[in-house]
Amino acid sequence: MKSFFRYFSSREGLIAILCYVVTAGFSTFAFAPFSQSYLVWIAPLGLFYIEKKYRGEWKKLIWHGFGFALVFYSFSFHWIYHMVTVFGGFPWFLAGPIFLISAIILNFKFPVFLISFSFLVKKVGRFFPWLAGVAVLFSEFFTPQVFPWYWGNVVGENHILSQNAEYASAYGLSVLLFVFSYFLFQSLKLQRWKKIWNYLFTTGKDKTRKRKIVFGLGSVFVVFLGFWMNGAYLFYKWENVKPLGTKEVLIIQPNAPLEFRDGRSIAEEINLLMERIDSLAEQGAGKDKIDLIVLPESGVPFFSTHETEETKMTRLYWDRFESMMNILALRHKANVFYNELDVDFKDGIHTRDNLRSYNSSALIGPNADRKGSYQKVYLLIFGEYMPFEWMYELSGQTGRFEAGKSLSLIPYMETTPPSVTPLSPLHWFDTANFNPKAVKEYYGKETISEKQAGSFLPLICYEVIIPEFVRKFQGDPDFIVNVTNDKWYGNSVETYQHHTLGRMRAIEFRKWIVRSTNSGTSVFTDHLGRNIKDEFTSLDSAAFLRGTVSVIPGYETFYRRYGNLLSWLFLTISGSFFVFYVWKFR
Structure with missing residues (x-):
């Protein structure tokens, strides 16, 4: 217990708390009733910082995942305590522990994301934004929830992007958020962009690798733009449908x-x-x-x-x-x-x-x-x-x-x-x-x-x-x-x-x-x-x-007919590609 307090009173611990607050705070203000949806693109940055700092240190990632879960619940789902006392009728001394336990267990997606993302990044060993999308989808698919919420629901506060839910529900928007947000996180270092620029425009370099870099970076922008364009098209299409x-x-x-x-x-x-x-x-x-x-x-x-x-x-x-x-x-x-x-x-x-x-x-x-x-x-x-x-x-x-x-x-x-x-x-x-x-x-x-x-x-x-x-x-x-x-x-x-x-x-x-x-x-x-x-x-x-x-x-919309088919395809194809990549190049 002493080491716990010592850590969170240190500079390193205070930075971790700041990361928890960034993720919890920005996602809360991006969500209802505040609905400042543009803030959601910043929210995952706290998760990315902790993963990078403790990459491969599984125990620390799990504990930090619980930290994110607790702070996130305290920001966005503090009303759970009220529900437990009024709806469930529990006294305060039982409602407090129930709140803490539910914050950890029912937000297990945070440690699962950190572990799975760290594992993927460590194995691939290269900057590949799509790994963040794979990890968040995996964490949302395979963790228990009583009040199911997804990062895509927060993205859905934007009326244009939310139209894509007709095909991919909130899961697809979660993938978009984490792919683009991780791209932003990695872009915070200008030095990295200078190196990429110099590499691409220097003659004599490996042309195959140049094409891979261009394809990798371009795919993020193409998909991001594709979501916006498809959302705008669907918005226009359905806005002009004549009701029966x-x-x-x-x-x-x-x-x-x-x-x-x-x-x-x-x-x-x-x-x-x-x-x-x-x-x-x-x-x-x-x-x-x-x-x-x-x-x-x-x-x-x-x-x-x-x-x-x-x-x-x-x-x-x-x-x-x-x-x-x-x-x-x-x-x-x-x-x-x-x-x-x-x-x-x-x-x-x-x-x-x-x-x-x-x-x-x-x-x-x-x-x-x-x-x-x-x-x-x-x-x-x-x-x-x-x-x-x-x-x-x-x-x-x-x-x-x-x-x-x-x-x-x-x-x-x-x-x-x-x-x-x-x-x-x-x-x-x-x-x-x-x-x-x-x-x-x-x-x-x-x-x-x-x-x-x-x-x-x-x-x-x-x-x-x-x-x-x-x-x-x-x-x-x-x-x-x-x-x-x-x-x-x-x-x-x-x-x-x-x-x-x-x-x-x-x-x-x-x-x-x-x-x-x-x-x-x-x-x-x-x-x-x-x-x-x-x-x-x-x-x-x-x-x-x-x-x-x-x-x-x-x-009968695509989602109503096929459900989470696109999300499962994304996980399956990404998993197959990951196994092939690790086997071939690592």
Whole structure:
């Protein structure tokens, strides 16, 4: 321990800390919500300096990798601590170690990059920028993550370069970043450029080697320019695509409470919540046509509208919740997509051990008929499940959720504008006297004929940031709907980062994204990955957001069809070339 403090108080240790800060700081300010994307090209320089200084010293590289991971997490993902204490319910003396452990294990990409890059450079023995791209891709492919983030997501803050995600997702942008950034790092020494210049323009030198140098340096500029040109072409192409139609979508952000451990009255808080939802829907919809109303994850927490033997037995079903959703649909003649809890019993055996809970979102049509539901497949560790049974004793807040099985799209119905009739519209307070059936009977004269208008791809919470998972959905959606509850992370940058990581799905699928959050930030994102008018709802607020969503013509993009094929080809070809080079020349 003494040697540890002695090292980091020395000049050498202070330089190492500066390198950690450079990488963490510049990448943080290049990412959301600051979005100064030009800074990302500087961020990897700290990694390159440490690798060069300790090349081949594997233990030191591993320890410095952990240093990068910890400082990076402290800069960009400090909200993890808030999540562990609020979402997971852990006390501070356990939350601190959990944060440190997650910073190291879930950012193992830093030591893996340093080791793999150092190994490649040491074996090749020459300046070859593409090795940095190989190393970063290897580290992103083969290290575990709970909140998957990639360097390419930071590059994706640039709207032109981000268009390349249609082919290579964030992985391809990660390669571009590290190849060009390493080129910049090696270019910091002017003496090196003088030597190259003199060598190339001196007669009598090895012409074959000259051609190799020109090809090696030129390839970096050609690829860099190619990414920009292809991005500009794709941007222009998709900006001018004529949509098949548009849909009017209303996002309701209710700012629902997380829990009631502070002694508040549950009945009073839920009553105020339902009044807010009712009022926000009425204000947002007005007298105009609305095709879809979207409530976020945990918009009405702890309850279900799915009337089954299981939900009634577990007291999750609440008829007033169902009545309110029916009112929203019938009052505005709209589809309503909302989040709820759902349960069943394994093998039909009604015991506590066989009870299975689901994080579910359901859709009812304009006539208040249940049309479909989606049960979350990709569950969140420490929030929806624990990796080990004994850990549940540490956190009473953590749920015991089961993963859903279906990856089907959600169909929605054609709608009509609300008709002007003598009927007085129903509101939340009416649900005290109107059960779900009575609500339907009240609006019975205004029943409309229904036919399917299309379908959308449903994603709950952080499922949207996992590209390999999202492309498993079958069919051609009109758009993507992501419902989430970012309130667990407090008033932090998490909600902006969450959205920015998921924003790449709009480009990979060339579909709009409707992002509905419980307490901010809700937003509409188009098929170019642009946030419409940069109109984000405020944090910790109740609000509504209305937008016109374009339905982009069905088009199976390269990434959706082939996934990470280009990244795997790059790794395979680079690995084969590396083996051949070492065998032939070393």
